[in-house]
Amino acid sequence: MREKREKREKRDKPWIMRTYAGHSTAAASNALYRTNLNKGQTGLSVAFDLPTQTGYDPDHALALGEVGKVGVPVSHIGDMRALFNGLPLDQMNTSMTINATAPWLLALYIAVAEENGVDRKLLQGTTQNDLVKEYLSRGTYIFPPGASLKLTADMIAYTVNEVPKWNPTNICSYHLQEAGATPVQELAYSLSTAIAVLDAVKNGGQVPAAEIPKVVGRISFFVNAGIRFIEEMCKMRAFTELWDRITKERYGVEEASFRRFRYGVQVNSLGLTEPQPENNILRIVMEMLGVALSKDARARAIQLPAWNEALGLPRPWDQQWSLRAQQILAFESDLLEYEDIFDGSHVITAKVAEMVAAAWKEVEDIDARGGVIEAVESGYLKQRLVESNAARLRAIESGEQVVVGVNKFVETAECPLTKDLDDAIMTVDPAVEKQATEAIKKWRAERDQKAADAALAKLKAAVKSGQNVMPASIEAARAGVTTGEWAAALRDVVGEYRAPTGVAGARLDQLQPNAKSKVEALRARVAQLTVELGRRPKILVGKPGLDGHSNGAEQIALKARDVGFEVVYEGIRVTPEQIVASAIEEGVHIIGISILSGSHLALVPQILERLKQKGVHVPIVVGGIIPEADARLLEAKGIARVYTPKDFLLDNIMGDLVELVAKAATTHAAE
Amino acid sequence: MPPNERATRLAARVASAEKVAVAAALNLIEDRRAQSRSEIEALLTALGKERAPSFGHRIGLTGPPGVGKSTLTAALAREYRARGLHVGVLAVDPSSLRSGGALLGDRARMSFDPEDDGLFVRSLATAGDTGGLAYAANAGVEVLATAYDRVLVETTGVGQTETDVEHVVDTVCLVIQPGSGDVLQFIKAGIMEIPDVIVVNKGDHGKLAQRAAADLRGALDRLRNAGLGDAGHGTPLPVLVTSARDLVGIDALVDIFEAQRARVSEAELLERRHCGRVAWAVALFARRYGEHGLNTMGGRVALLDEVDRALVSGETPVGVVAGLGERCLARLRSPI
Numbered sequence A: 001m002r003e004k005r006e007k008r009e010k011r012d013k014p015w016i017m018r019t020y021a022g023h024s025t026a027a028a029s030n031a032l033y034r035t036n037l038n039k040g041q042t043g044l045s046v047a048f049d050l051p052t053q054t055g056y057d058p059d060h061a062l063a064l065g066e067v068g069k070v071g072v073p074v075s076h077i078g079d080m081r082a083l084f085n086g087l088p089l090d091q092m093n094t095s096m097t098i099n100a101t102a103p104w105l106l107a108l109y110i111a112v113a114e115e116n117g118v119d120r121k122l123l124q125g126t127t128q129n130d131l132v133k134e135y136l137s138r139g140t141y142i143f144p145p146g147a148s149l150k151l152t153a154d155m156i157a158y159t160v161n162e163v164p165k166w167n168p169t170n171i172c173s174y175h176l177q178e179a180g181a182t183p184v185q186e187l188a189y190s191l192s193t194a195i196a197v198l199d200a201v202k203n204g205g206q207v208p209a210a211e212i213p214k215v216v217g218r219i220s221f222f223v224n225a226g227i228r229f230i231e232e233m234c235k236m237r238a239f240t241e242l243w244d245r246i247t248k249e250r251y252g253v254e255e256a257s258f259r260r261f262r263y264g265v266q267v268n269s270l271g272l273t274e275p276q277p278e279n280n281i282l283r284i285v286m287e288m289l290g291v292a293l294s295k296d297a298r299a300r301a302i303q304l305p306a307w308n309e310a311l312g313l314p315r316p317w318d319q320q321w322s323l324r325a326q327q328i329l330a331f332e333s334d335l336l337e338y339e340d341i342f343d344g345s346h347v348i349t350a351k352v353a354e355m356v357a358a359a360w361k362e363v364e365d366i367d368a369r370g371g372v373i374e375a376v377e378s379g380y381l382k383q384r385l386v387e388s389n390a391a392r393l394r395a396i397e398s399g400e401q402v403v404v405g406v407n408k409f410v411e412t413a414e415c416p417l418t419k420d421l422d423d424a425i426m427t428v429d430p431a432v433e434k435q436a437t438e439a440i441k442k443w444r445a446e447r448d449q450k451a452a453d454a455a456l457a458k459l460k461a462a463v464k465s466g467q468n469v470m471p472a473s474i475e476a477a478r479a480g481v482t483t484g485e486w487a488a489a490l491r492d493v494v495g496e497y498r499a500p501t502g503v504a505g506a507r508l509d510q511l512q513p514n515a516k517s518k519v520e521a522l523r524a525r526v527a528q529l530t531v532e533l534g535r536r537p538k539i540l541v542g543k544p545g546l547d548g549h550s551n552g553a554e555q556i557a558l559k560a561r562d563v564g565f566e567v568v569y570e571g572i573r574v575t576p577e578q579i580v581a582s583a584i585e586e587g588v589h590i591i592g593i594s595i596l597s598g599s600h601l602a603l604v605p606q607i608l609e610r611l612k613q614k615g616v617h618v619p620i621v622v623g624g625i626i627p628e629a630d631a632r633l634l635e636a637k638g639i640a641r642v643y644t645p646k647d648f649l650l651d652n653i654m655g656d657l658v659e660l661v662a663k664a665a666t667t668h669a670a671e
Numbered sequence B: 001m002p003p004n005e006r007a008t009r010l011a012a013r014v015a016s017a018e019k020v021a022v023a024a025a026l027n028l029i030e031d032r033r034a035q036s037r038s039e040i041e042a043l044l045t046a047l048g049k050e051r052a053p054s055f056g057h058r059i060g061l062t063g064p065p066g067v068g069k070s071t072l073t074a075a076l077a078r079e080y081r082a083r084g085l086h087v088g089v090l091a092v093d094p095s096s097l098r099s100g101g102a103l104l105g106d107r108a109r110m111s112f113d114p115e116d117d118g119l120f121v122r123s124l125a126t127a128g129d130t131g132g133l134a135y136a137a138n139a140g141v142e143v144l145a146t147a148y149d150r151v152l153v154e155t156t157g158v159g160q161t162e163t164d165v166e167h168v169v170d171t172v173c174l175v176i177q178p179g180s181g182d183v184l185q186f187i188k189a190g191i192m193e194i195p196d197v198i199v200v201n202k203g204d205h206g207k208l209a210q211r212a213a214a215d216l217r218g219a220l221d222r223l224r225n226a227g228l229g230d231a232g233h234g235t236p237l238p239v240l241v242t243s244a245r246d247l248v249g250i251d252a253l254v255d256i257f258e259a260q261r262a263r264v265s266e267a268e269l270l271e272r273r274h275c276g277r278v279a280w281a282v283a284l285f286a287r288r289y290g291e292h293g294l295n296t297m298g299g300r301v302a303l304l305d306e307v308d309r310a311l312v313s314g315e316t317p318v319g320v321v322a323g324l325g326e327r328c329l330a331r332l333r334s335p336i
């Protein structure tokens, strides 16, 4: 009895528990945060909508269908006030998943805190602010790599003394795994990113050399943890070891506390399935073990996805279920009573050593290529990720990698959780967008226009002359400038960027023998169709809107090439107008649209309308996160087929595409 | 509608740069079915009547992979548009797989205003014509050149893996990037056809680019002094530094193109276009049917002569190659 109590007293403090949340409006999200905190969540994690992340106001044409959808819109200081209304900012630990517009959102946060009499020195939290992984995976970048790196360096230089408890950047490997990265790629690419950021600060001249160790100490990471949880746990230990080496050897940091690998986690979502979605909660729990078990490499903060991840947005109850999993592990189990339970395990030690060696080799290779920025611009890194993801999908398709409920053990009783599928997710009221559009117009009309103009002019001048962007941004925040205006000012000065798609040069491994015959049959069919058509079937794969989920489009494009299609794929964030123009100019036989952000009902009809207007008749298919009812709606409007994650057999999809082209050709010939 | 009338109508719509028509014409010339051949020839003949034979300017951008040809093409297209000229782009992609499939990646580097009717971009896979310009490229250029004032053709390749681009354009612009010493080697060794303009792109890499340009100029001067590799017209070969990324040197490059175009006489231009078509047709034939095929048809010199005469008499290169191919196969098949 006594012993037991003693153990309890020695328990470690649990990690910070968060839920990635935000939707509709600042006020609605504020209410959600309060409920979440009442449920025992200990930190906030703000999800912004895509217009806010890509620097557009709700009334911008590109924001159509996206306002308040996958996160909260924050367009000006008024929204930021509403978002944190009544929450004590000096006691909060706020994580913001914000990147290209990170300086702006931090500026708004500081401005609101100071209005409430909170000293900026007390603010705690994180702005994600890792643009490299945006180019490689996440897709909400705006500016060219050089300019982006300068903005990150500005934020680091500014916060190190002005907001000393803030993590100005959170280097992410999470999104790399979500784009298909292997554990070694995750290690190497994210550490190389950290090196690029620290080099930029070191060589930027804004921070004196003596303060570099302090800067190093403020760098934190955001990591992924997949279902191979032993290997993932080893990955965390490898991170710890490599970061210690880099900080010591490359940046000469002596203080052990500044060299510690501090990281937060969101566990893997890419592997969460649409079929038998209830199984996902079990995957989530196991993945959490990977980042919790080893005390020496334990996460500082954890957020978990929900069981219905592949269906659509989670409802509060879905998120609560995941939060409870964390709480049970932290408070019911005995996990926090022990020192590191793997110390001395030669199995773990050997695995970690192997990963450290492999990752280090990659880090050196990237260095030899001129660093991570160069390797982003040349398309090398993206290409490697696309290849890894293709290998992963092939292994699932061939059954080599087991996914329970998907390619094995598919027999199932009816799941009570998904009896009414379309109610098993959260939907955002479409009226939100209209209200936001009107509200932003009102905001602009009511503010002191002269003050806003002056602040914007000052901001531009600061960026042009290479000054730190933060002071001018904070002033602009106070002057009522909007998110779209802030970003437009920077777009004007530093320009915009389109990242390499990685698909053109991607090479695929040899197929497994059992998969080969299917692909060969498809190739033969395409060859035959080529003779019939007179030229090779040509497909346009298009990603309209602000949605950055490129995995599906990339893999469809690659596979189509593989079976013999000519493929045009222009990357993310193209407009419906561009898609139609490309389809016409390229003379494609079929169009494939990929949308995962939920804006399909706004965007697909636009494309259809325009094609009709231009007199183009080709079959169109749509893929992504499309709820069943919406799929029927789209089909009624003329979409030939709708695909969702459950359609994981790419060979079957290709077979459909070929037949759709063949059918369209014969109907045309008959006309 | 009879094929000839259909072709005449389509040609007229192409000439008025109606996008759907330009695309339809390009779809047609890519069509390899035997039954489409006469229609293609009719189209090409009809297109020939829409414009004066010396109309426009066709520029080829060629160079090693990844030097920024697509980015530069996009920048050039914008500059021409700013000058009020209409632009057609043909991006020739050599990267098709053995399966014949291809990922046409150049377009991703060229985002344009979709509402602009004065700009048209088409990707073309080489579809098995290993190492060479696509079968349809020659005709594709004719289509675009009927619709637009300036035609830009992007191809990858340098040195021995020459792409035949010089046969379908008036001006060849070789694009390289700083640090690609191999180009210098090719020029020194005389392996490479000397282009009309050399661009060192990625000039934003600083001194490196300027130095590469200086090295090139030096090497070219030495060649000239040795009586080799004259750019023609007695002027030294222009070597230019650009940054397609930062839009530096783009207007100067367009100035050079425009000056070169203005300098050639109509007769010279027509001669070049004619010789280009002859050479393209023979090269394509040789690539398809090999040395043996050439010999079967009487050898390269005889073939050049034959093609020359056929084109003068009004046949189209596409038709000539197809006809030669059939005759060659028939001869090969017939018992000796």
Ligand code: B12
Binding pocket: A047, A048, A049, A050, A070, A071, A097, A136, A137, A138, A139, A140, A174, A175, A178, A179, A269, A270, A271, A272, A273, A308, A309, A310, A311, A312, A313, A314, A541, A546, A547, A548, A549, A550, A551, A552, A553, A555, A556, A591, A592, A593, A594, A595, A596, A597, A598, A599, A621, A622, A623, A624, A625, A643, A644, A645, A646, A647, A648, A649, A650, A653
């Ligand atoms: C991986 C992932 C990411 C990665 C994306 C990496 C990348 N470069 O693609 C990262 C981590 C970056 C990411 C970020 C975000 N994500 Co996310 N993400 C996912 C996840 C887990 C898997 C998607 C995926 O890649 N699957 C693998 C590919 C191969 O499958 P697929 O795209 O579905 O394609 C298949 C079919 O759909 C179909 N298909 C798809 N496209 C096409 C096209 C054609 C022509 C054809 C024929 C077929 C076809 O065929 C494919 C083969 O099976 C999903 C949930 C899930 N499990 O599905 C959430 C999900 C899509 N994400 C979501 C959200 C909200 C976001 C964010 C917007 C969050 C935020 N507020 O910031 C961000 C921002 C991203 C952005 N810029 O838009 C939501 C979307 C909600 C909605 N629709 O209502 C989802 C559903 C998660 C959730 N439940 O909340 N995400």
Ligand SMILES: Nc1nc2c(ncn2[C@@H]2O[C@H](COP(=O)(O)OP(=O)(O)OP(=O)(O)O)[C@@H](O)[C@H]2O)c(=O)[nH]1
Binding pocket: A377, A378, A379, A500, B064, B065, B066, B067, B068, B069, B070, B071, B072, B106, B109, B156, B201, B202, B203, B204, B205, B242, B243, B244, B245, B246
């Ligand atoms: N720094 C710099 N990068 C450039 C410049 N021009 C192009 N790039 C980059 O170089 C890479 C290749 O550019 P592309 O335009 O695709 O080159 P390409 O020659 O068309 O490539 P292929 O068609 O694959 O042979 C991209 O990452 C471009 O962003 C430039 O002037 N400066």
Ligand SMILES: [Mg+2]
Binding pocket: B069, B070, B071, B105, B106, B154
């Ligand atoms: Mg290119």
